[in-house]
Amino acid sequence: MPKDHGIGASIKRREDVRFLTGAGNYTDDINIRGQAYVYFLRSDVAHGKLNKVDTTAASAMPGVVRIFTGADFAGVGGLPCGWQVTDRHGQPMKEPGHPVLAQGKVRHVGDPIAAIVADTLEQARDAAEAIELDIEELPAVVDMKAAVKDGSALVHDDIGSNLCYDWGFVEENKAAVDEAIKNAAHVTTLELVNNRLVANPMEPRVCVGDYSRATDDYTLYTTSQNPHVIRLLMGAFVLGIPEHKLRVVAPDVGGGFGTKIFHYAEEAFCTFAAKACNRPVKWTASRSEAFMSDAHGRDHVTKIELALDKDNNFTAIRTETYANMGAYLSTFAPSVPTWLHGTLMAGNYRTPVIYVNVKAVFTNTVPVDAYRGAGRPEATFQIERVIDQAARELGVDPIALRRQNFIKPDQFPYQTPVAVAYDTGNYDATMDRLIEMADIAGFAKRRKASEAKGKLRGLGVNCYIEACGIAPSNLVGQLGARAGLYESATVRVNATGGIVVMTGSHSHGQGHETAFPQVIAEMLGIDESMVEVVHGDTSKAPMGMGTYGSRSLAVGGSAMVRATEKILRKAKKIAAHLMEASEGDIEVKDGRFHVAGTDKSVAWGDVTLAAYVPHNYPLEDIEPGLEETAFYDPSNFTYPAGAYACEVELDPETGKVTIERFAAADDFGNVVNPMIVEGQVHGGIAQGVGQALLEGAVYDANGQLLTGSYMDYAMPRATDVPFYQVDHSCATPCTHNPLGVKGCGEAGAIGSPPAVVNAVLDALNSGGIKVAHIDMPVSPSRVWSAIQKAKA
Amino acid sequence: MKVTMTVNGKSRSGEVEGRTLLVNFLRETLNLTGTHVGCDTSQCGACVVHVNGQAVKSCTMLAAEADGADVKTVEGMANADGSLSVIQQAFQDHHGLQCGFCTPGMVMSAAALLKENPKPTEAEVRHYLEGNICRCTGYHNIVKAVMAASGQDVSNIAAE
Amino acid sequence: MYNFDFVKPKTLAEATAAMAGEEAQALGGGQTLIPSLKARLASPTTLVSLSGIKEMVGVCKGDDGSLCIGGATPHAVVAAEAAKTYPALAKLAGGIGDPAVRNRGTVGGSLANNDPAACYPSAALASATVVTNRRRIAADDYFQGMFTTALEAGEIVTEVRFPVPEKAAYIKFEQPASRFALTGVFVAKFKDGVRVAVTGASEEGVFRWAEAEAALSKNFSAAALAGLAASADGMITDLHGTAAYRAHLVGVLTRRAVEAAA
Ligand SMILES: Cc1cc2nc3c(=O)[nH]c(=O)nc-3n(C[C@H](O)[C@H](O)[C@H](O)COP(=O)(O)OP(=O)(O)OC[C@H]3O[C@@H](n4cnc5c(N)ncnc54)[C@H](O)[C@@H]3O)c2cc1C
Ligand code: FES
Ligand code: FES
Numbered sequence A: 001m002p003k004d005h006g007i008g009a010s011i012k013r014r015e016d017v018r019f020l021t022g023a024g025n026y027t028d029d030i031n032i033r034g035q036a037y038v039y040f041l042r043s044d045v046a047h048g049k050l051n052k053v054d055t056t057a058a059s060a061m062p063g064v065v066r067i068f069t070g071a072d073f074a075g076v077g078g079l080p081c082g083w084q085v086t087d088r089h090g091q092p093m094k095e096p097g098h099p100v101l102a103q104g105k106v107r108h109v110g111d112p113i114a115a116i117v118a119d120t121l122e123q124a125r126d127a128a129e130a131i132e133l134d135i136e137e138l139p140a141v142v143d144m145k146a147a148v149k150d151g152s153a154l155v156h157d158d159i160g161s162n163l164c165y166d167w168g169f170v171e172e173n174k175a176a177v178d179e180a181i182k183n184a185a186h187v188t189t190l191e192l193v194n195n196r197l198v199a200n201p202m203e204p205r206v207c208v209g210d211y212s213r214a215t216d217d218y219t220l221y222t223t224s225q226n227p228h229v230i231r232l233l234m235g236a237f238v239l240g241i242p243e244h245k246l247r248v249v250a251p252d253v254g255g256g257f258g259t260k261i262f263h264y265a266e267e268a269f270c271t272f273a274a275k276a277c278n279r280p281v282k283w284t285a286s287r288s289e290a291f292m293s294d295a296h297g298r299d300h301v302t303k304i305e306l307a308l309d310k311d312n313n314f315t316a317i318r319t320e321t322y323a324n325m326g327a328y329l330s331t332f333a334p335s336v337p338t339w340l341h342g343t344l345m346a347g348n349y350r351t352p353v354i355y356v357n358v359k360a361v362f363t364n365t366v367p368v369d370a371y372r373g374a375g376r377p378e379a380t381f382q383i384e385r386v387i388d389q390a391a392r393e394l395g396v397d398p399i400a401l402r403r404q405n406f407i408k409p410d411q412f413p414y415q416t417p418v419a420v421a422y423d424t425g426n427y428d429a430t431m432d433r434l435i436e437m438a439d440i441a442g443f444a445k446r447r448k449a450s451e452a453k454g455k456l457r458g459l460g461v462n463c464y465i466e467a468c469g470i471a472p473s474n475l476v477g478q479l480g481a482r483a484g485l486y487e488s489a490t491v492r493v494n495a496t497g498g499i500v501v502m503t504g505s506h507s508h509g510q511g512h513e514t515a516f517p518q519v520i521a522e523m524l525g526i527d528e529s530m531v532e533v534v535h536g537d538t539s540k541a542p543m544g545m546g547t548y549g550s551r552s553l554a555v556g557g558s559a560m561v562r563a564t565e566k567i568l569r570k571a572k573k574i575a576a577h578l579m580e581a582s583e584g585d586i587e588v589k590d591g592r593f594h595v596a597g598t599d600k601s602v603a604w605g606d607v608t609l610a611a612y613v614p615h616n617y618p619l620e621d622i623e624p625g626l627e628e629t630a631f632y633d634p635s636n637f638t639y640p641a642g643a644y645a646c647e648v649e650l651d652p653e654t655g656k657v658t659i660e661r662f663a664a665a666d667d668f669g670n671v672v673n674p675m676i677v678e679g680q681v682h683g684g685i686a687q688g689v690g691q692a693l694l695e696g697a698v699y700d701a702n703g704q705l706l707t708g709s710y711m712d713y714a715m716p717r718a719t720d721v722p723f724y725q726v727d728h729s730c731a732t733p734c735t736h737n738p739l740g741v742k743g744c745g746e747a748g749a750i751g752s753p754p755a756v757v758n759a760v761l762d763a764l765n766s767g768g769i770k771v772a773h774i775d776m777p778v779s780p781s782r783v784w785s786a787i788q789k790a791k792a
Numbered sequence B: 001m002k003v004t005m006t007v008n009g010k011s012r013s014g015e016v017e018g019r020t021l022l023v024n025f026l027r028e029t030l031n032l033t034g035t036h037v038g039c040d041t042s043q044c045g046a047c048v049v050h051v052n053g054q055a056v057k058s059c060t061m062l063a064a065e066a067d068g069a070d071v072k073t074v075e076g077m078a079n080a081d082g083s084l085s086v087i088q089q090a091f092q093d094h095h096g097l098q099c100g101f102c103t104p105g106m107v108m109s110a111a112a113l114l115k116e117n118p119k120p121t122e123a124e125v126r127h128y129l130e131g132n133i134c135r136c137t138g139y140h141n142i143v144k145a146v147m148a149a150s151g152q153d154v155s156n157i158a159a160e
Numbered sequence C: 001m002y003n004f005d006f007v008k009p010k011t012l013a014e015a016t017a018a019m020a021g022e023e024a025q026a027l028g029g030g031q032t033l034i035p036s037l038k039a040r041l042a043s044p045t046t047l048v049s050l051s052g053i054k055e056m057v058g059v060c061k062g063d064d065g066s067l068c069i070g071g072a073t074p075h076a077v078v079a080a081e082a083a084k085t086y087p088a089l090a091k092l093a094g095g096i097g098d099p100a101v102r103n104r105g106t107v108g109g110s111l112a113n114n115d116p117a118a119c120y121p122s123a124a125l126a127s128a129t130v131v132t133n134r135r136r137i138a139a140d141d142y143f144q145g146m147f148t149t150a151l152e153a154g155e156i157v158t159e160v161r162f163p164v165p166e167k168a169a170y171i172k173f174e175q176p177a178s179r180f181a182l183t184g185v186f187v188a189k190f191k192d193g194v195r196v197a198v199t200g201a202s203e204e205g206v207f208r209w210a211e212a213e214a215a216l217s218k219n220f221s222a223a224a225l226a227g228l229a230a231s232a233d234g235m236i237t238d239l240h241g242t243a244a245y246r247a248h249l250v251g252v253l254t255r256r257a258v259e260a261a262a
Helices: A016-020 A121-129 A171-182 A227-239 A265-276 A287-293 A376-394 A398-405 A427-437 A440-452 A473-479 A512-524 A552-578 A604-612 A674-694 A747-766 A780-791 B022-029 B086-093 B103-116 B122-131 B140-149 C012-019 C033-038 C075-081 C087-094 C099-104 C107-113 C120-125 C210-218 C243-261
Strands: A036-042 A048-054 A064-069 A112-118 A132-137 A163-169 A186-194 A206-212 A217-222 A246-249 A281-284 A300-308 A314-326 A353-362 A456-465 A487-493 A499-503 A531-535 A586-589 A592-595 A601-603 A627-632 A641-650 A657-667 A725-727 B002-007 B010-015 B048-051 B054-057 B070-072 C005-007 C024-027 C046-049 C059-061 C067-070 C129-132 C136-138 C157-162 C167-174 C181-190 C193-199
Touching: A016 B086, A016 B103, A036 A121, A036 A265, A036 A287, A048 A112, A064 A121, A064 A265, A112 A121, A112 A265, A163 A171, A171 A300, A171 A314, A171 A353, A186 A376, A206 A265, A217 A227, A217 A265, A227 A246, A227 A265, A265 A281, A300 A376, A314 A376, A376 A398, A376 A456, A376 A747, A398 A427, A398 A456, A427 A440, A427 A456, A427 A641, A427 A657, A427 A725, A440 A456, A440 A641, A456 A747, A487 A552, A499 A512, A499 A552, A512 A531, A512 A552, A552 A586, A552 A592, A552 A604, A552 A627, A592 A604, A601 A604, A641 A747, A657 A674, A657 A747, A674 A725, A674 A747, A674 B140, A747 A780, A780 C243, B010 B022, B022 B048, B048 B103, B054 B103, B054 C099, B086 B103, B086 B140, B103 B122, B103 B140, B103 C099, B122 B140, B122 C099, C012 C024, C012 C046, C024 C107, C059 C075, C067 C107, C075 C087, C075 C099, C075 C107, C087 C120, C087 C167, C087 C181, C107 C120, C107 C157, C120 C157, C120 C181, C120 C193, C167 C243, C181 C243, C193 C210, C193 C243
Parallel strands: A036 A281, A217 A246, A314 A353, A499 A531, A657 A725, B002 B070, C005 C046, C024 C046
Antiparallel strands: A036 A112, A048 A132, A064 A112, A163 A353, A186 A300, A206 A217, A206 A281, A300 A314, A456 A641, A487 A499, A487 A627, A586 A592, A592 A601, A641 A657, B002 B010, B048 B054, B048 B070, C059 C067, C067 C157, C129 C136, C129 C157, C167 C181, C181 C193
């Protein structure tokens, strides 16, 4: 019988009721009396010198409260970058300024030039049209390889180059890798593009800034995955507001996928302007604005070489990647192509030496930062594509080639040559499960059926590993993080036994309000309905780092466990006192405290009441009250892993690919709510399928964004995906966090793109069409062109 | 100009400009914030409501155009006693929502579908939801929920 | 959006009068016009809604046997009501956008807009007559290139008359993002010949593929198309496909349309 309660139960989500009835409270639903609206006048050229921004006429337009330009922000800090990468030569990365409003130059289409605050949004837009601009257009830097050549125009003149850093990892291994590749029996080389994506949470970004003259306090409501981080970055680095004077609230947030991690100019602006205008100031992004102002994701151009010995054992991997930073360094941008990417280049395999070179490049495009998976999808895609291609070149079965090189179950913990040490895993088990689920045995028959219809059918299989549960603070500190990556929780038990958990984790679709109580319910033997989760408000929850990198349960949940353990210890003391028993004899079961070996017990509620009405209480020993806080800093990353299979049908006449079947066998360690976990995998797969077949942000040579709306940026729709088969039964629990959980939020997006592309190539090659690679998105026209090329 | 329409069974009026969109009238004038705006090119469907019984994108209809109409929003979908309607319940039972932002539009589109086609196939559900984009769920559980709401057995749908 | 006055006439006469005003513009279903108003790409002073004009909504059979569709008839109504008489047209209407778009968007709006990737123009070019509040315009004269038609200021598409072919089919190959036609082909076989109209592909908007028409008029079968290839000259190249790809699709989709029609 599946559990109906506690850890492992697929409990229905309590948050659904408000979302299903229209009672959710998203940032755009918040209106404050007297609020004004801001419209950002954004650059429509990619690169230019701002000769004049004249707001005189515009300021006199009806309804205009005030117009701000870069000059108004000369006295405040720029948007900070939270991660510093050190390059191959021991030098810090180049870190150009990132003003709230453009100063002197505009550097990408969408760069905000002026902010018009008016009584209504339409008035603000009217005034924006009356601003006189003189922008001297400069040559746009778009192509990464051209950008780092001598003579290229410079995105930032003051740093003298478009190269942010040239990173080598592990630099000391470079010679050994070069040697291994020279001596290899076979080397497979692929040149790949990991396409630029736009995260596109369905809720566009919104912020509302508010200021109280009475108390000199600021409040910012914002669509953020980590309100505390915004408070810290904006308060300390941009506006100079101490944390006790700044409250950041992220209420219901309509999806994030990474792009709502970062601190954005609009947040700082609305907070600043609320005081400057002495009115609440609201900004709601239109989708078109989101396309040119939300940080984008991916955008790597890579050459990967995989060396094998004569027995097809992997002997080395060497990669060279150009990673697009866009025009400015977004909050965590430098970490994505480095520490979230290079460290994963071992994949699930025993490759003895690996060298990763990454050149991070500034271009006149929207900043690029973490998007679901961040760095790990890029690593996985390279590894799993090159292995597939090696199998094809060598004429061996791609699954067998993978298995042969797997890290074996008895080799854990496994130290990779790229710094990280995997604690547990069983890659053969997930592969076995996948083969069964995906009915790979039946594939040949299904291929025949497709061929009978004039179609080609392909099967793509791949593995993935990711490092999540981000992250051990001391480790990331060494790697350049300018923040700790612990998480916090306060567990407040009320007098009548109800519990409020205040967590620094943030839920924007992940269902924390349902899953977190399951953990406490399990620990205390009480009903989930007695536990409420409060998150997303810096005035309520202790300092936290928010939700990204599949970290909420592994790190935030662990903090909650630690706090609950403290609660239990204290509650046992109280129970022991109440029953005149010894503390060591107290056991907790079904919401009661029992004296072991007797029939004496007290209810949870009696103990909690005693804590707040301490008439009969061990006051000499412990304080009244029952509220504990814990900060949890993980000792390692967690390493979810799995095997994915995709089956496609391909119309060779039009190049159209349809996904017929998709199976995912994941090892997430322990699972608290299987229903939620499966939902996370489904969503991740759809985003991965989107990347593989549909999505891609494209700039032209002038730095104009060609995919600025859903008219040209193809979002996956219901018709583009099948029902997925997902399984997480092959669990090897994480060894170093109290819940044994690994994290599941990003896996689907990491594991699926190579499965899809491998399947497409399998389909083509099965039809005698020899194609080694097609870049994502594998659109019908690209497939068709590849077919024409192969035939020519 | 003044418009009057029946919204979720009640007559509601308000002052609008020619350019006021139905979604703005609902969200701002009537404070019915369940209807969302997810795009500006009429593609995402977060704003779908029913006007005279038909699904429409309220971001792509003028409030003035709905003068005199019968409008239903997600706030009007629950049963009279406040409990979740069959469709809403199916979305919860089958985890057909994550962040909830697309959900009001999905529920309204699903309701329109089931009125037209009480027992849709998987393909019909997917096709009907063409204009409702969800970034979270990968559609699996949405399609499942809609089929379940139509009374079909979904226990065999590839899940595990 | 810039502001404008909104009027909703009840009769065609009132609408014609309202459209006489300077900077007045017709509002059909708004499925194209409202997004462009939001982007401030249009600035009418008056919007004349056509949705209240009963005489402009509906599908009926004309004296000459053709299907007459009121200019303000939503796609969904055409999809339902033309299903028996002209299934290819019904299917085309039922494949436009999504249900919510089809509940509002109208045939008149689609033809007036003449988006190079829209579906209706291909069906119309394959035979229809566009009726306005001023005159009747044969399809061949009506379409004048991307977003350009024979309509004059103040002219309203009141009805579109589609002669019903013996056989017809529309095949749309979707642009992956917008789901408009990357290329779409409407093939219609009439007693006196075959029409092949192509949308989505050409820089000139919807066009007739004369060679295919000639071949199919002689022999209405896929085999008749063997060896025929549409020229890539003047076809659209964008990030969703090259001119060569679109030209290739024209051939594939024409064959498939013939097969579907047969
Ligand atoms: C998400 C989405 C998907 C779509 N997908 C497709 C698709 O796949 N295929 C396709 O063909 N179309 C598609 N469309 C466009 C849709 O069919 C529109 O409905 C149509 O193009 C315009 O019709 P309308 O009635 O909405 O016109 P409106 O938007 O109201 O008007 C469009 C233009 O026509 C003028 N106009 C309107 N009615 C008349 C009239 N009777 N006489 C003279 N002028 C008039 C207006 O002044 C305006 O200039 C899509 C639209 C959306 C939003
Ligand atoms: S808001 Fe996206 S379709 Fe209406
Ligand atoms: S549930 Fe988040 S967009 Fe659908």
